[in-house]
Amino acid sequence: MAPVTIQQATKSFGKVTVLHGIDVDIADGEFVVLVGPSGCGKSTLLRLIAGLEDMTGGHVTIGDRDVTNLHPKDRDIALVFQSYALYPHMTVADNMGFSLQMRNVPKAERDQKVQKAAQILDLLPLLDRYPRQLSGGQRQRVAMGRAIVRDPQVFLFDEPLSNLDAQLRVQMRAEIRELHKKLQATIVYVTHDQIEAMTMADKIVVMRGGHVEQIGTPLALYDTPANVFVAGFIGSPAMNLLAGNLDASGTAFVSEKGARLDLPEPISLDGKKALIVGLRPENIKIAETGIDARVRIVEPTGAELHVILDVGGETLTAVLHGRPDIWEGEMIKIAVPHDTLHFFDKESGRRLAIAA
Template sequence: MSSVTIRGVTKRYGALPVLHGIDLEIRDREFVVLVGPSGCGKSTLLRMIAGLETISSGDILIGDRVVNDVPAKARDIAMVFQNYALYPHMSVYENMSFSLRLKRTAKDVIDRKVREAADILNLSKFLDRSPRQLSGGQRQRVAMGRALVRDAQVFLFDEPLSNLDAKLRVVMRTEIKALHQRLQTTSVYVTHDQIEAMTMADRIVVMNAGRIEQIGTPLELYDTPANLFVADFIGSPSMNFLRGTLEQGAVTLADGSRLPVAAAPQVAAGRKVVFGIRPEHLALSDDDNGLAAEVEVVEPTGANIQVYAKVAGMPLCAVFNERHDFRPGQVIRLTWSPRQAHLFDEASGQRM
């Protein structure tokens, strides 16, 4: 097991820059998730760690060793892909043992490692089956088992759950997290799903357009997003954003509504800002003094009710755990704790 250090790494395809000076320290035994929208560079960065993509500039270290020019097979990493990459003509046992057989590992060692991995992943009953006889979740376990038997320093996961249905994704992400807690192998996991990132990571790296926007624990990113991009990307439903003017400790909207904030920074009056509040932090007001919101769509999920409304012409979502009989066109009054509000500079998007 080892740390992974990324220093000033860039990637260009011809004249097109894809990654812009990435600096990242992944600690030994840590589970780090790279998350961001399609095209942000997260999979490219993972493939550069694996040795499947060349580095335009900068350094990547695994432990104390610079691996820029080390071929993938010599980096002592194990990778789990989105499409499983199983050999259809081989049994589960043969798929899991393939890399060890290539290294001419002793047969008794191969058998021990495969059966230990199969036991951890609940695959012992399926070792004689072919991949076509398995469910999607079982195939993903085989792919993980193939990585597990290698005793690699680093595990790399490239959106491994994308091909699974929603319910199975929940099961598999729990299993992957439990596996990491048991093995304590340094792991780097790529996904576009922020729920996967929030539930699995020790730390999350939020990427956008080839740059790192913020690094932190899931709750650090959720509670104190560095900018509008992170605030919008982390959380489901997303944070609400209401644009207005900062005046005397409150944000004034276009219709004159005033939104109090706990500690407004000392800036010139009239500064354009973005007021942020998460849907679950909104509550129904007990009187007529709350923020007026006109209901547009009501989505009951069973566990809660998501209400999509308009405030001063801007969209807003509120989540209620209680049952309410809201109707489109109804005006409701909302309140919140000023300490749960967020404030961003409208021009730069940075947290204030």
């Protein structure tokens, strides 16, 4: 396995620039997820690493080699796509070993590598089957096996679970994570699903509009989002974001629609008064005294209730643990611990720290 370094990567298609000077360092054996909305440039960045697209500017290094201008086959990488791309007339074993056959690897060595990969992926009983005889999850494991037998320095995954149903996606997330532990592999994984990113990654790269918004561990991004975009993108349900102003005394925030959050003591936020305040849904609690809220929608999920609240004209989502006895249309009181609030500059969207 090997580290990957991306330096000032740019990519343009004609007059349209889709990547704007991307810098990412990926450690040897690290599982890095590129995440962001559709069109943010994450798959394009993966294709630059793979050599499937030529870079307009910048460099890609794998290990100690600058591979910027190398053909994909010379980069020592393996790709797994959302389409399994299995040959229907070949058995599982033949599909997994086909790339080795094309490289004239001796049959005995080829069979050994296929057996080893099949054992890792629990495919040994399926080696004589054809793709049409497999489930979607089994086909995806075969596609991963085809990558493993090549023993590459870097694995590249481009939204490999998007064709699977929800339950199977959860299962395959765990299997890919287990695969990473077994192989100690360097993995770059693209998804638009932030739950996949949060549950699988050692490090997440959040992208938007061809720029990197923030890089960090899943919990670092969740706990200290660098800006409003990351705050709203990472987390499910999404963070509540209220635009408004800190009052002159610094002891209350009043939203544009009139919702008021009183603070226990005056705060200073780099002199900023026009703010966006973030509240994670799980930090909103039912209280005996506090902020008046009307319950609009109650969504039981089993262990939790997802509740849509109207607070002073603002719509807030709360996640309440257990099964509190509330109903739609009811007036309740809520409280939000002040140390769980996130503050952002309304104009720039960047995170603000409370001055000591």
